[in-house]
Amino acid sequence: MQIEKYKIEEHNQSLLKEHQRKLNFVTAGLPNAETILRKLADFQVAIPSWALGTGGTRFARFSGGGEPRSLEEKIEDVGLLHALNRSSGAISLHIPWDIPRNPTAIKALAAQFGLRFDAMNSNTFQDQPGQKQSYKFGSLQNVRKDVRRQAIEHNIEVIRYGQELGSDSLTVWLADGSCFPGQLNFRQAFQNTLEGLQEIYAALPADWKMFVEYKAFEPNFYSTTVGDWGQSLLYASKLGPKAYTLVDLGHHLPNANIEQIVALLLMEGKLGGFHFNDSKYGDDDLTVGSIKPYQLFLIFNELVDGMDARGMDHTRDLGWMIDASHNVKDPLEDLLQSVEAIMLTYAQALLVDRKQLTAAQQANDIVAAQELLQSCFRTDTRALVAEARLRTGAALDPLKLYRSEKIREHLIKERGAGTVATGL
Ligand SMILES: [Mn+2]
Numbered sequence: 001m002q003i004e005k006y007k008i009e010e011h012n013q014s015l016l017k018e019h020q021r022k023l024n025f026v027t028a029g030l031p032n033a034e035t036i037l038r039k040l041a042d043f044q045v046a047i048p049s050w051a052l053g054t055g056g057t058r059f060a061r062f063s064g065g066g067e068p069r070s071l072e073e074k075i076e077d078v079g080l081l082h083a084l085n086r087s088s089g090a091i092s093l094h095i096p097w098d099i100p101r102n103p104t105a106i107k108a109l110a111a112q113f114g115l116r117f118d119a120m121n122s123n124t125f126q127d128q129p130g131q132k133q134s135y136k137f138g139s140l141q142n143v144r145k146d147v148r149r150q151a152i153e154h155n156i157e158v159i160r161y162g163q164e165l166g167s168d169s170l171t172v173w174l175a176d177g178s179c180f181p182g183q184l185n186f187r188q189a190f191q192n193t194l195e196g197l198q199e200i201y202a203a204l205p206a207d208w209k210m211f212v213e214y215k216a217f218e219p220n221f222y223s224t225t226v227g228d229w230g231q232s233l234l235y236a237s238k239l240g241p242k243a244y245t246l247v248d249l250g251h252h253l254p255n256a257n258i259e260q261i262v263a264l265l266l267m268e269g270k271l272g273g274f275h276f277n278d279s280k281y282g283d284d285d286l287t288v289g290s291i292k293p294y295q296l297f298l299i300f301n302e303l304v305d306g307m308d309a310r311g312m313d314h315t316r317d318l319g320w321m322i323d324a325s326h327n328v329k330d331p332l333e334d335l336l337q338s339v340e341a342i343m344l345t346y347a348q349a350l351l352v353d354r355k356q357l358t359a360a361q362q363a364n365d366i367v368a369a370q371e372l373l374q375s376c377f378r379t380d381t382r383a384l385v386a387e388a389r390l391r392t393g394a395a396l397d398p399l400k401l402y403r404s405e406k407i408r409e410h411l412i413k414e415r416g417a418g419t420v421a422t423g424l
Helices: 006-027 033-042 071-085 103-112 146-163 184-202 229-239 260-266 294-308 329-350 354-362 366-377 383-392 399-403 407-416
Strands: 046-048 089-093 169-173 210-211 244-247 271-276 319-322
Touching: 006 399, 033 271, 033 329, 033 383, 033 407, 046 244, 071 089, 071 103, 071 260, 071 399, 071 407, 089 184, 089 319, 103 146, 146 169, 146 184, 146 210, 169 184, 169 244, 169 271, 184 210, 184 229, 229 260, 260 271, 260 294, 271 294, 294 329, 294 366, 329 366, 329 383, 329 399, 329 407, 354 366, 399 407
Parallel strands: 046 089, 046 319, 169 210, 210 244, 244 271, 271 319
Antiparallel strands: none
C-alpha cells in the first residue's frame, strides 16, 4: 500500500497552527536554527529488512499480521515509513533472507519509493537448507578449512548481490566464539578469522567499505572472536583502509562507555557505521531511546564533534542503521519511534555550543561543561524535527497519521493475518 500525498498535506494542515506555536518557542534564541533544520532534513537512517516483522524471542514468535511476505513487500514497508517521515531513505538487506531474484526490478521498485540500498549483511550464524557445511562451531574461525571456505564464498556472494543493487558496503557480524574454556585456541581462531576476512576484503569493489561488527557475548557465552571494539579495530587495521569498525549499541557489556569508544574510533578514522537500538541488559533489541536516552545523547554528542573535527559529512560518511527486532509492538510503529528518537537526539547534539564546551573543558569547569550538555539534552527538539519533516513533504506526526490511516489494518487485509516475515 502507499499513502497519498494529499493525505499527508491534510494531516499537516490540521496540525499546522499548534506546530508553529511550538516551533516559535524552540527557535527563539536559537541563532543557528536554519542550519540545524537543513541537517535534520538531510539525515537518513537505514531500516533493516529484518525489523519489518515481529522478531522472535528465544522461545516463541507471535506474528502481528500483515507482515511482508517478500523482498518487494519489505521495500514497500520501508517506502511507507519514508513517505511518513522522509528520514528512512534506505534499506539494509540480509542474505539469504532477501536474495533479489530480479535485481533490476528490485532496484526500480526501491527507486520508486526514493530508497537506496544500505550495507549488505551476510549470515554465517545459521545453517541454511541444503548447505553443505555447518556453522555449529563457527564460520571464519572454524578449525575446518571447508567450513571457512564456505563462509568466505557466502560473503563474496553477498557483495555480488549488493553490487547488483547499488549498495556500497558489507557488514560482517560473526557469531563465532566458544561456550567453554579450552574449546578454542584464541590465537588460531583470530588468525583463521583474519585470513577469511582478508579474502573477503580482497573481493570488495574499489568504492566499497567493509564493516566489522563486534559483540560481547551471545550466542557464545565464554568467548567471542570479534568480541569488542579493540578486536574489531585490530581486524579493521590489519585489513586496510576500506575496513572499519561498526558499533552496535546493544553489543557491549553493561555500562560500557560507548561514547568514548565512538570518540576514539572516529579520531582514528576507523568508525564506519552504527547500529541503533536500546537495551537494559544485553542485546535486547529495544526501541532506540526507550531505556537510556541520555546515553544516546552523549553518543551523538561525540559523533557530531568527532565528525566535525574530521570535516566529515554527517549524512554520507557513516552508515546509520537501526538494528532492532520486536515481538510485542507493531514493527512499523516501533521503527517510526526509533527514527524519531534518533532525529530528536541528533538535533540535541547539534545544539551543543562547541566553543563554550571547549572553554569549560580548558578551564576545568566541570559544572559548566555538565550544565551545557544537559541543557541541550533537556531541550525539547520535537518541533525542530517536525519542521524538518514538514519541509521535506513528510508528516508532522508520522505515528499519528499511521494510526489514523489504519495502515496496519490495510496491510493485514492485503497480506493476511498470519504472515511471517523472514528474520530472527
Ligand atoms: Mn547489529
